[in-house]
Amino acid sequence: MKYYIIAGEASGDLHGSNLIKALKAADPKAECRCWGGDLMAEAGGDLVKHYRELAFMGFVEVLFNLRTILKNISFCKKDIEQFRPDALILIDYPGFNLRIAKWAKQKGIPVHYYISPQIWAWKEGRIKDIKRDVDEMYVILPFEKDFYEDKHKFPVHFVGHPLIDAIYKRSLPDPQQFRKEHQLDERPIIALLPGSRKQEISKMLEVMLSITEQFTDYQFVIAGAPSQEKEFYAPFMKKSNVYLLLNKTYDLLSLSNAALVTSGTATLETALYKVPQVVCYKGSRISYEIAKRVIRLKYISLVNLILDKPVVTELIQTDLHSERLKRELENILDPYQRAKLFLDYYDLETALGGKGASEKTANLIVNSLSN
Numbered sequence: 095m096k097y098y099i100i101a102g103e104a105s106g107d108l109h110g111s112n113l114i115k116a117l118k119a120a121d122p123k124a125e126c127r128c129w130g131g132d133l134m135a136e137a138g139g140d141l142v143k144h145y146r147e148l149a150f151m152g153f154v155e156v157l158f159n160l161r162t163i164l165k166n167i168s169f170c171k172k173d174i175e176q177f178r179p180d181a182l183i184l185i186d187y188p189g190f191n192l193r194i195a196k197w198a199k200q201k202g203i204p205v206h207y208y209i210s211p212q213i214w215a216w217k218e219g220r221i222k223d224i225k226r227d228v229d230e231m232y233v234i235l236p237f238e239k240d241f242y243e244d245k246h247k248f249p250v251h252f253v254g255h256p257l258i259d260a261i262y263k264r265s266l267p268d269p270q271q272f273r274k275e276h277q278l279d280e281r282p283i284i285a286l287l288p289g290s291r292k293q294e295i296s297k298m299l300e301v302m303l304s305i306t307e308q309f310t311d312y313q314f315v316i317a318g319a320p321s322q323e324k325e326f327y328a329p330f331m332k333k334s335n336v337y338l339l340l341n342k343t344y345d346l347l348s349l350s351n352a353a354l355v356t357s358g359t360a361t362l363e364t365a366l367y368k369v370p371q372v373v374c375y376k377g378s379r380i381s382y383e384i385a386k387r388v389i390r391l392k393y394i395s396l397v398n399l400i401l402d403k404p405v406v407t408e409l410i411q412t413d414l415h416s417e418r419l420k421r422e423l424e425n426i427l428d429p430y431q432r433a434k435l436f437l438d439y440y441d442l443e444t445a446l447g448g449k450g451a452s453e454k455t456a457n458l459i460v461n462s463l464s465n
Contacts, residue, residue, distance in 0.1 A: 095463055096124075097179055097181050099114065099129070099183045099184075100128070101134065101145060102190055106186050109209060110185050115452070128140065147166070148166065174203070184207045188217075206231075206462075210232075233252050235400060235446075236447065238252070253447070253458075254449070259449050261344065279313060285317055285347055285355075288356050301374065301415065301416065301419060305420045306336055316330065316339070318338050324338070352369065352370045353369045357375040366443060375414065405439075407425070
């Protein structure tokens with residue numbers, strides 16, 4: 095069978111790579127053509143376009159890059175037609191993928207959506223498009239199944255979260271060897287996960303690094319995004335206890351005592367590594383004011399959303415400043431607070447449905463095409 099897979103971000107590249115491996119195991123003759131990143135290419139996908147060319151963040155940036163986005167959509171449709179896939183597999187990235195889904199449905203191409211758009215957070219009206227254009231939906235968060243099936247009468251498959259497999263299939267680094275190889279000293283590590291896009295990283299690191307000199311018993315290590323070059327981080331490396339690791343986020347988390355994390359998938363990754371964290375978010379004034387009016391959620395971090403309670407502290411927009419960040423970091427370094435957090439993290443992992451998300455999804459897709 096021939097599978098055309100579209101992922102538009104780093105997290106989609108990770109999950110897409112594991113899905114490609116699972117598809118090839120379930121269907122030895124699988125041909126996978128994809129939009130994604132290096133991981134999907136390494137897994138055996140024929141990479142058409144890298145997500146670095148697709149990542150536009152915020153309402154304003156999308157508006158300024160609308161012409162590029164429309165060109166990408168047109169090119170994608172032509173490429174799909176030439177490839178003639180047996181199934182189109184979309185991974186999150188709804189602004190782009192839902193447009194492709196509508197077109198593909200009209201062309202008679204089976205549309206499989208892996209990792210649902212977060213329409214439960216905003217743009218719930220997209221449910222009409224999903225019900226019309228998506229043949230099979232595979233959700234990875236436990237509350238999404240109830241959202242789709244109970245509220246909107248649209249059947250979906252809950253397959254569990256692929257991060258569990260991505261993390262537990264990795265071997266842990268040797269702490270001493272890792273520190274020596276990356277020129278880290280013996281002090282405890284505080285990981286900084288500032289995001290993946292340039293403007294996001296710059297904004298987050300400005301605040302995160304403002305408190306490093308007040309924690310000299312620790313070393314702060316920036317998790318460099320795979321979408322960025324080392325040179326981009328050079329202006330942030332001027333303090334003595336700040337280090338940079340590129341493409342080593344999971345290894346870094348496995349050795350960290352605490353983390354400051356930009357809201358997104360990274361909050362869940364950090365929790366699965368059982369690292370106490372403070373969740374940070376600060377967008378442009380315009381984007382934040384728009385988002386505040388259209389997003390109606392109690393929390394912004396996946397950890398809190400899944401457990402439906404404030405497990406990790408969220409510092410959003412004006413709450414994210416040096417004084418508050420310092421206080422919250424001190425809090426998660428306290429042994430009593432850490433013990434409480436670890437118990438919640440174990441509950442989180444149970445709620446995520448266990449291992450095997452990629453294999454379950456691949457088997458469901460292959461079987462649906464065989465029937």
